[in-house]
Amino acid sequence: MPETTALPRPPFDPEFVPFLTGMDERGRFHLTTAMLPQMRQLDMTEAQLDEGLRARGLERRSITVPGHLGDPIALAVVQRIGRTGPAACAYAIHGGGMVFGHHLGNLDSYDEWLLVHDVVLVSPDYRLAPEHPDPYPVEDCYAGLVWTAEHADDLGIDAERIVLVGQSAGAGLAAGTAILARDRQGPGVIGQVLVSPMLDDRDATVSARQFDGVGVADREMTGFGWDAYLGDRRGGDDVSVSAAPGRATDLAGLPPAYVDCGSAEVFRDETVAYASALWAAGVPAELHVWPGAFHGSTSMVPEAVLSQRSVRALREWTGRLLGTTA
Numbered sequence: 001m002p003e004t005t006a007l008p009r010p011p012f013d014p015e016f017v018p019f020l021t022g023m024d025e026r027g028r029f030h031l032t033t034a035m036l037p038q039m040r041q042l043d044m045t046e047a048q049l050d051e052g053l054r055a056r057g058l059e060r061r062s063i064t065v066p067g068h069l070g071d072p073i074a075l076a077v078v079q080r081i082g083r084t085g086p087a088a089c090a091y092a093i094h095g096g097g098m099v100f101g102h103h104l105g106n107l108d109s110y111d112e113w114l115l116v117h118d119v120v121l122v123s124p125d126y127r128l129a130p131e132h133p134d135p136y137p138v139e140d141c142y143a144g145l146v147w148t149a150e151h152a153d154d155l156g157i158d159a160e161r162i163v164l165v166g167q168s169a170g171a172g173l174a175a176g177t178a179i180l181a182r183d184r185q186g187p188g189v190i191g192q193v194l195v196s197p198m199l200d201d202r203d204a205t206v207s208a209r210q211f212d213g214v215g216v217a218d219r220e221m222t223g224f225g226w227d228a229y230l231g232d233r234r235g236g237d238d239v240s241v242s243a244a245p246g247r248a249t250d251l252a253g254l255p256p257a258y259v260d261c262g263s264a265e266v267f268r269d270e271t272v273a274y275a276s277a278l279w280a281a282g283v284p285a286e287l288h289v290w291p292g293a294f295h296g297s298t299s300m301v302p303e304a305v306l307s308q309r310s311v312r313a314l315r316e317w318t319g320r321l322l323g324t325t326a
Contacts, residue, residue, distance in 0.1 A: 009210035010263045013292030015304040020215065020294065028213060031097075031224045033130070039100035040128065049104055056111060057081050060104075065147040067127070068139035074125040075144055076104055077155060080118055086152070088161035088322050090119045091145055093177070095168030097198065097217075097225030098129045098137050106167070109299055113315035114165065117324045120157050122148050126173070130228035134243045137229070138176040142186070145177055149187035163321065164192040164255075168217065168267075168295065169225060171197030175245040175274070182253050183242075191321045193314070195260045196267050196295050197274065200246030201226040201234045205269035212266075217295040219266055246270045251281040258286050258317045260310065262293025286317055 012020060023029075042049070053060055059081045067073035079087070092110065094101045103125040110121060126140035145162070152159035166174030171194040178192050203223060212219035226234050233239055241248040257278055261271035268289065275287040290297075290306050298307040 007206065007210045009214070011292060012215075012264050012294055013290075013297075013304065013306050015306065016292065016294055016297050016301055019297075019301050023216070029221070031099075031221050033228075036100055036128075039096070040102060042102045042104055046104070049107065052108065053078065054081070058115065060107070065144060067124075067143045068136050071127075073127065073140050073144060074103065075148065076107070076121075076123040076125070078107055078115070078121040078123070079156065080115075083118060083120075083156070086156060086158040088117065088119045088163065088324075089148065089152070089155070089157040089159075090114050090121045090163050090165050091148060091174075091177075092121055092123050093126070093141055093164070093166040093170035093173045094123065095166065095170040095198075096128070097222060098169045098173075098229045099225050100128065101169075106170075110165075112311050114318060116315065117318055117322050119163075119322070120155060122155070122157075129225070130231075133231060134229050134233075135240070138173050138180065138242050141173050141177045142180045142184075145181065145187055145189075160188060160190070161322065162187060162189050163318070164189055166193070166197070167195040169198045171195050172199050172245060175199060176242040178254050179242050179245060179248065179251075189255045191256050191258070191318075192254070193258045193260075193318065194271075194274070195258075195298075195314075196262065196265060197245075197259070197271055198222060198225070198267060199244065199274055200270040201230055201239060201244045202247075203235070205273075207268040207270075208266055210266075211264070211295075215265060215294045216297075216300070217266055222266055246274055248277065251277050251283055254278065254281070254283050256284040256321065258288075258314065260288045260290070260314070262290050262295065262297060264292055265295040267295065288313055 103123045124144035164174040259275040278285040
């Protein structure tokens with residue numbers, strides 16, 4: 001991988017600086033394999049999660065379905081209590097660099113821009129690297145999508161209105177799942193929401209070098225994830241476009257996309273390049289680069305004006321796609 005070179009970088013939005021300063025004062029975070037078991041834990045009990053969902057008028061159930069090679073994985077299904085009739089489905093894939101995170105851990109982050117559209121949210125518990133490297137995570141996500149579409153009636157889902165949703169590594173997996181669905185003539189997907197997507201294992205962008213040891217998700221952390229996911233193949237010629245969608249040279253036929261990142265984050269340049277590649281292939285895409293935003297800033301500093309603007313843009317785009325009004 002390229003050597004790190006000190007580069008000037010765009011500043012963080014002033015509202016984010018106190019949060020980032022507090023992180024810096026605690027010392028730079030270095031992700032290790034020993035940390036992964038703890039980072040894969042839900043930060044509450046499932047009973048507490050369900051209580052919080054019910055307080056917001058939502059209910060959850062879990063279903064075991066076949067994943068990659070037929071091995072079982074779980075799907076969490078969240079919907080409004082008492083809803084009837086087929087609804088659009090948001091197939092939402094959690095982040096965590098392909099190595100940590102929990103499929104129930106981000107269910108409370110969708111209220112303001114996704115669940116307001118009365119969708120059925122499906123979250124797959126895909127298996128994580130390094131224990132389950134490529135292709136397990138993306139193939140688990142795809143297998144769960146296929147099962148969801150095939151059982152749409154049982155789930156109260158309109159199989160013609162499925163949207164792929166992800167943030168960070170989850171967005172990279174969502175993009176990879178969309179490519180698999182296209183190439184295998186799998187379930188129809190009407191849109192993809194890619195928030196700060198982790199797309200390219202080659203680690204060659206200016207933004208990757210600018211945000212090395214700075215911010216939340218930096219070059220060191222993302223490199224850890226790619227190494228765990230791809231091993232010795234990382235950066236070489238033997239990497240599929242479903243594993244690293246930023247390598248794709250033909251994005252024709254993919255569904256419309258909402259593509260979003262911050263100007264002050266490690267994934268900025270690969271996100272912008274992916275939006276450009278979608279446009280080049282004739283795919284509708286709406287790109288937002290939020291000035292001064294860092295990776296994950298919307299969820300970590302939700303009260304900031306920039307975070308609220310980001311959520312509003314997501315809500316409006318999703319509403320237009322689904323033909324609903326929040």
